[in-house]
Amino acid sequence: MLSKKTIEKLRDLQTPFYFYDLDVLGSTCETVRQGAEKSGYSVHYAVKANANPRILNIISSYGFGADCVTYNEIESAIKAGFSTSKIVFAGVGKTDKDIEAALRSGILCFNCESIEEIEVIDSIAARMCNIAPIALRINPYIEAHTHKYITTAMPESKFGINTWELEEVTDRLSSLKHLSLKGIHFHIGSQITKMSVFRSLCTRINELQDWFAARNANLEIINLGGGLGIDYTNPEKAPRFEDYFSLVNEFINLRPGQTIHIEPGRSLVGQCGTLISKVLFIKKGKNTTFAIIDAGMTDLIRPALYQARHKIENLTSKGSINHYDVVGPVCESADSFAKYIELPETKRGDIIAIRSAGAYGESMASRYNLRDLPRAVFSDEI
Numbered sequence: 001m002l003s004k005k006t007i008e009k010l011r012d013l014q015t016p017f018y019f020y021d022l023d024v025l026g027s028t029c030e031t032v033r034q035g036a037e038k039s040g041y042s043v044h045y046a047v048k049a050n051a052n053p054r055i056l057n058i059i060s061s062y063g064f065g066a067d068c069v070t071y072n073e074i075e076s077a078i079k080a081g082f083s084t085s086k087i088v089f090a091g092v093g094k095t096d097k098d099i100e101a102a103l104r105s106g107i108l109c110f111n112c113e114s115i116e117e118i119e120v121i122d123s124i125a126a127r128m129c130n131i132a133p134i135a136l137r138i139n140p141y142i143e144a145h146t147h148k149y150i151t152t153a154m155p156e157s158k159f160g161i162n163t164w165e166l167e168e169v170t171d172r173l174s175s176l177k178h179l180s181l182k183g184i185h186f187h188i189g190s191q192i193t194k195m196s197v198f199r200s201l202c203t204r205i206n207e208l209q210d211w212f213a214a215r216n217a218n219l220e221i222i223n224l225g226g227g228l229g230i231d232y233t234n235p236e237k238a239p240r241f242e243d244y245f246s247l248v249n250e251f252i253n254l255r256p257g258q259t260i261h262i263e264p265g266r267s268l269v270g271q272c273g274t275l276i277s278k279v280l281f282i283k284k285g286k287n288t289t290f291a292i293i294d295a296g297m298t299d300l301i302r303p304a305l306y307q308a309r310h311k312i313e314n315l316t317s318k319g320s321i322n323h324y325d326v327v328g329p330v331c332e333s334a335d336s337f338a339k340y341i342e343l344p345e346t347k348r349g350d351i352i353a354i355r356s357a358g359a360y361g362e363s364m365a366s367r368y369n370l371r372d373l374p375r376a377v378f379s380d381e382i
Ligand code: LLP
Pocket: 046, 048, 049, 067, 090, 150, 187, 189, 190, 191, 225, 226, 227, 228, 263, 264, 265, 266, 267, 302, 306, 359, 360
């Protein structure tokens, strides 16, 4: 909940902007740090969730590593204080230039997604007289029960190496001299709220571990990826880290010398961010009333892209309850944050808060319509 004092300060600022509550971010990071330490996990923050330099800097101060998907992300992570020896490089389409730069900077591991990628990394490493540490991202075929755009482990998904290709991959690896196999990697989707999905992942990993053990492969890293969901209807609620850690501890069978790696993105930063906007106009529609705000899909694309529903609050009105469609100013009908929601009587100039927007909000912003990118305001600056 934003305090009255905070709201007073925010209402004078130029909207729209992301407001980051550093207490929430700090306590979330601390929970994860303690949970991971107790269980012996390595945490790599998924930078794509929020690459704001200040957020990165805070997260790196908890000793976490970083999961990056471009060399630009790797560079930002290094600048923000992440140690290169704790950076992993994922992605289904890494460019030669990015592979070369990542190898030169000495990252922990390339999470590889196809045979061709493995061969290219080997040839680049050979050219650079280097050995590239790799993990195999495997598609374990697990339904994540989330939006289809953020489901990544179906048979038709572009992500990960298919299990029917593993035999060929291990054969190829034995002849590629500039690679060193460190482990296996998974990421089955995002905004996963059913814990049983992670249980299925653990079971599948145990089976795959048997397969690799039978081939004498030495796997040090068992990387579960990210995916833990947050409660969008209840922004004050912390993610279920405790349930997650205890479930994984119970169901995964590690072998000697193995470490679990996890890559939380949304669960670390989602609840600390709120998109703050101002009502520009109220307009009557057929069977509805539009509250047109100055934030749009260029600032937060999740509702337009995934039909995501973020909790919306009017911070400055205490009037009687009405129904509104809360929409942005962008020239697209998809530029809508919510349909027919209850808000107190809303008028021009009211401040609207779109909650749980810390993950995949600022990082997915665009300049469509040549709109300005949203600014960031931190709770210790106001
Ligand atoms: N690791 C890998 C390899 C990933 O691809 C991702 C996210 C993560 C970790 C972090 O997952 P998380 O803990 O945040 O679920 N833009 C979408 C989410 C896309 C997720 C992409 N991959 C959204 O706004 O819902």
